[in-house]
Amino acid sequence: MAIKLNLDRVMFERKVSLTELADRIGITLANLSILKNNKARAIRFSTLDALCRALDCQPGEIIEYVPGEPMEDED
Structure with missing residues (x-):
């Protein structure tokens, strides 16, 4: 998947x-x-907002774009 969660x-x-x-x-x-x-x-943005508030972090610390990795639907 091109988008990775680092939760x-x-x-x-x-x-x-x-x-x-x-x-x-x-x-x-x-x-x-x-x-x-x-x-x-x-x-959901509301879930991302809640995660960032609870973990005192920015969305970019949780979500990462990994170039070159195919999305699951593309396998």
Whole structure:
């Protein structure tokens, strides 16, 4: 996928668990896990906003464009 989520790295740097972050932003563990493991096909701006607020970070710390990597639909 050309867009990569670095949520796991940011969570590790902030020492925040999946359960703690899910509780903070009001999202299910299953949906947060999908984001953390780069299985998401989309992310709402409201979710991105909540993540940035809870992790005290910028969107660019969570989302990364990886040039040259095909999107999953292109495989």
